[in-house]
Amino acid sequence: MTVRELPSPTLDDAVGWTRTHLGDLVCDDVAASRSFVGGQTAADTALATYDVRGYAARRNQVFPVSARGASRLSPFIRHGLLTLPRVWDHVADGPSRDVAKFRDELLWQEYARHLYARTGGTSRSLRYGVREHGGAARRESGMACMDVVRDELLHDGWLVNQTRMWFASHWTVRLGNGWRDGEDHFFAHLLDGSRAANRLGWQWTVGAGTGKPYGFSRWQVEKRAPELCAGCELRLACPVQQWPDDVELVAAAPVPGVVRDPAPVETRGPSQPVVTASADAVWLTAESLGDDDPALVAYPDLPAVFVFDEPLLSRLSLSGKRLVFLAQALADLAERREVRILRGDPVEALADRAVATTYAPVPGWTTRATRVAPVSVHPWPWLVEPHSGSAASFTAWRRAARV
Numbered sequence: 001m002t003v004r005e006l007p008s009p010t011l012d013d014a015v016g017w018t019r020t021h022l023g024d025l026v027c028d029d030v031a032a033s034r035s036f037v038g039g040q041t042a043a044d045t046a047l048a049t050y051d052v053r054g055y056a057a058r059r060n061q062v063f064p065v066s067a068r069g070a071s072r073l074s075p076f077i078r079h080g081l082l083t084l085p086r087v088w089d090h091v092a093d094g095p096s097r098d099v100a101k102f103r104d105e106l107l108w109q110e111y112a113r114h115l116y117a118r119t120g121g122t123s124r125s126l127r128y129g130v131r132e133h134g135g136a137a138r139r140e141s142g143m144a145c146m147d148v149v150r151d152e153l154l155h156d157g158w159l160v161n162q163t164r165m166w167f168a169s170h171w172t173v174r175l176g177n178g179w180r181d182g183e184d185h186f187f188a189h190l191l192d193g194s195r196a197a198n199r200l201g202w203q204w205t206v207g208a209g210t211g212k213p214y215g216f217s218r219w220q221v222e223k224r225a226p227e228l229c230a231g232c233e234l235r236l237a238c239p240v241q242q243w244p245d246d247v248e249l250v251a252a253a254p255v256p257g258v259v260r261d262p263a264p265v266e267t268r269g270p271s272q273p274v275v276t277a278s279a280d281a282v283w284l285t286a287e288s289l290g291d292d293d294p295a296l297v298a299y300p301d302l303p304a305v306f307v308f309d310e311p312l313l314s315r316l317s318l319s320g321k322r323l324v325f326l327a328q329a330l331a332d333l334a335e336r337r338e339v340r341i342l343r344g345d346p347v348e349a350l351a352d353r354a355v356a357t358t359y360a361p362v363p364g365w366t367t368r369a370t371r372v373a374p375v376s377v378h379p380w381p382w383l384v385e386p387h388s389g390s391a392a393s394f395t396a397w398r399r400a401a402r403v
């Protein structure tokens with residue numbers, strides 16, 4: 001596969017740039033998210049203007065939009081533009097109930113990362129398999145509650161947690177479709193799409209970890225977004241008027257690493273920089289694009305290199321808005337540092353360079369880094385140290401982590 005160097009995008013032309021250079025790798029017409037711009041500058045602004053007050057009461061609110069308590073920080077957290085420790089500290093002065101609830105959610109993100117890393121990114125059901133009866137007609141058409149999810153997913157690339165659960169439950173528990181297909185659909189469009197949190201969210205919804213599926217019915221919509229039901233053409237024939245039937249769960253063989261991590265040191269990655277030679281560039285990954293990426297900080301004078309992984313992207317067939325978000329992040333960084341952008345297989349693209357990089361707790365990083373052989377690897381900024389205790393549930397993981 002050939003490796004090509006691409007010119008740098010600008011913030012103003014990130015859409016055109018993505019269309020020209022990456023348009024053949026995406027599943028739709030390239031467009032920017034309707035409501036998010038990528039980059040450290042946008043991330044810093046989002047964090048500086050975020051006030052946690054009212055979070056506990058309003059985090060589940062869906063409509064009106066002005067009543068939502070969600071922070072909308074997830075796309076920046078996903079790509080390391082905001083680290084979990086930084087976001088954790090930012091809310092320190094808020095009302096204690098809101099701070100506690102918000103920090104619980106940050107811990108859910110950290111739990112998802114630990115679980116994903118220690119199970120090697122498996123897509124197996126954690127503890128319970130779900131019998132799919134599949135093929136049911138996708139009866140969300142005409143339902144205002146599902147139409148709004150589809151619209152926000154496709155055009156914003158972001159959903160509040162509540163509507164993610166509605167959609168995932170409707171897709172699986174009621175319609176009997178497979179959770180992995182639903183997960184892939186979300187992953188293609190969500191700007192915060194990560195296998196770690198997305199997979200956990202879908203598994204949690206179908207009850208694959210807890211044995212208790214999340215049921216979705218009109219009741220939640222009336223409670224969290226009453227205006228949707230009021231204006232819905234199906235309000236007198238609502239397909240989700242009643243709770244869904246129980247789904248059949250079957251005990252699945254335990255996934256190695258869930259109950260006990262035999263190698264927490266490997267899950268963790270290095271706790272100190274591991275430097276074997278001098279570096280000539282900093283390899284940035286989509287996990288860690290922030291100015292405070294530890295390798296970028298350690299080498300302030302080296303150029304940053306980012307590789308659009310062509311084999312991976314052609315397999316994933318993501319929405320263009322996800323790549324526009326990344327292009328915006330690189331354009332923003334290029335205003336402060338030299339940034340080189342390549343397209344191809346990262347292993348080939350980096351073969352003749354001595355790179356410094358930051359460890360990322362995802363199997364794809366390990367696979368590539370083993371072959372790229374960076375000369376300098378920097379620690380991942382964990383919020384909670386990985387431990388060997390149980391991660392069979394959030395509560396068990398948290399207890400073992402003593403947080």
Ligand SMILES: Cc1cc2nc3c(=O)[nH]c(=O)nc-3n(C[C@H](O)[C@H](O)[C@H](O)COP(=O)(O)OP(=O)(O)OC[C@H]3O[C@@H](n4cnc5c(N)ncnc54)[C@H](O)[C@@H]3O)c2cc1C
Pocket residue numbers: 059069070071072073074075077078105106107108109110112159160161162164165168186190192193194195197198199201202205
């Ligand atoms: C089916 C499904 C799929 C999901 N897919 C993703 C995904 O791909 N990426 C992703 O980051 N989150 C995912 N989530 C979790 C959650 O919905 C989003 O993190 C949250 O809605 C992001 O919005 P926010 O930043 O306003 O969150 P806030 O409510 O403001 O929370 C602050 C931060 O805490 C973390 N967080 C909050 N809730 C959760 C949660 N349930 N699990 C893990 N972390 C959480 C996120 O980092 C979030 O940015 C999914 C949830 C479900 C039910």
